[in-house]
Amino acid sequence: MSRRARVSPAEAGLPDGGARRRTPGLRREEVAVLAGVGASWYQWLEQGRDISVSAQVLDAVARVLRLGGTERRHLYVLAGLNPPAPEVAPDKRDMCEGLRRLIDTWMPYPAHIMDLYYNCVMYNDAAAVVLGMRPDITQNCLVDFFTDPLYRARSHSWERNARTVVAQFRAACAARPGDEGYQAVLDRVSRASAEFTALWEEWDVEEPGQVRKELEHPLVGLLCVESTAMKVPARPDLTVVLHTPLDEANTAAKLEWLASPEGRRGAMYPVAG
Structure with missing residues (x-):
């Protein structure tokens, strides 16, 4: 949720329509659409429910949320998967x-x-x-x-x-x-x-x-x-x-x-x- 709040609709390539948002950043539904997953599934992911998670889906979520290398590895650990090899941050x-x-x-x-x-x-x-x-x-x-x-x-x-x-x-x-x-x-x-x-x-x-x-x-x-x-x-x-x-x-x-x-x-x- 904290990383979702960091990404604005404009940064994610979405129109904001000029409307005021109750919370900063992307909505769950927007992250789900951009990552190519179901809205309910993504909500369950944020809630830490016992669901099946693949590396490909986590990479898609990491891309939408603009996670750095360390954050992406941490996401894998939270999901119970072996993290990818460490990479050097720019x-x-x-x-x-x-x-x-x-x-x-x-x-x-x-x-x-x-x-x-x-x-x-x-x-x-x-x-x-x-x-x-x-x-x-x-x-x-x-x-x-x-x-x-x-x-x-x-x-x-x-x-x-x-x-x-x-x-x-x-x-x-x-x-x-x-x-x-x-x-x-x-x-x-x-x-x-x-x-x-x-x-x-x-x-x-x-x-x-x-x-x-x-x-x-x-x-x-x-x-x-x-x-x-x-x-x-x-x-x-x-x-x-x-x-x-x-x-x-x-x-x-x-x-x-x-x-x-x-x-x-x-x-x-x-x-x-």
Whole structure:
């Protein structure tokens, strides 16, 4: 009812006839006509009665009421249906500067942001120094996990984490069936890595969460970190991955040294590995 009151007859393409209305916005009967449903059925929908509701009808109602993405998903939840995949609201598309500040504030610990298809959108300096993120690799976190020799040489936990990485990618693909973007990444990494293909055929599925990583850095030795993947509700197309030092191998102090002027000078010189 509150959303119906927000839409004027003129905005909905209806003539108002110049008559004064007792209540603002559209009448129930007008919403029903514009959505292509019966007036009684729409009234029952507003009243929350136990009626059969389809996604197509809810989308029609959402269109007439001019619901945003979050409101449309909420309507699905109220009706007892699985909500559609989140979409980025037009006014939330320009959040990159704020997200850049977020991962830069995470220094001296590694952090990066990737899109739906695991393409790296941005990373901080610690991710470059510790994880080996750099411009001359594919910039796709899944492909680089299986094909970047530098990361593989540093990672003591590569074999253990590979299964998790593949299972999480399968879960992401399953959430958006038929998405050509996922298929393109899948084709690319399958051609590049037989190890990926073998793990993909095991059909494991896992939601993103926390992953333990053990890395051997050429300047400071063993680093033990825990990566946490987090979604940004306003930008459901992005995932922020933050790495936190574990209480092992003096990891926090080593990461702080790598980010210091002395550590940065040391990283300027070629070191094996």
